[in-house]
Amino acid sequence: MVVKAELEKMGIRFALLELGSVETMDDLSPEQLRELKIALLKSGLELMDDKRAVLIEKIKNIIIEMVHYSDEVPKINHSVYISEKLGQDYTHAAKMFSEVKGITIEHFIIAHKIERVKELLLYDELSLTQISYMLNYSSVAHLSQQFKKVTGLTPSFFKQLKIKKRIALDNL
Structure with a gap:
């Protein structure tokens, strides 16, 4: 408006x-x-x-929508999903994204998935198994391993923390 x-x-x-x-x-x-x-x-x-900036924003919005605002992360390959949503070649989009953001699309997705895991752990309504299924991890072990690699903490230790450290989506 x-x-x-x-x-x-x-x-x-x-x-x-x-x-x-x-x-x-x-x-x-x-x-x-x-x-x-x-x-x-x-x-x-x-x-x-700037067409590059517009493309990057579209990719970011697709990922944020996919990870944070859908009931489940799609079960198809992320590259296929993003390519379909953009209506263009993934290789070109991924190259452009990496050049502009200094991070790969895959790492951007992982960062957002970990933030989503943190959010779901704070709500304490789903088990880690349910969260791993919802975010399309191959196993709870894979989710836990990736969570620890990104945060330095295990999901269960994070859940026990008194002060929950989350990162604003704009800062990812």
């Missing part, structure tokens, strides 16, 4: 406006782009006109 209001206020015609994406009917001048960036920043939004 904010983006739509700013576009209309600036007299910019658009053909498509959906969450995270705008397609303008005319090319914007450098001055219009600058004004739009400033207006969006005032509302806490950012204009991403």
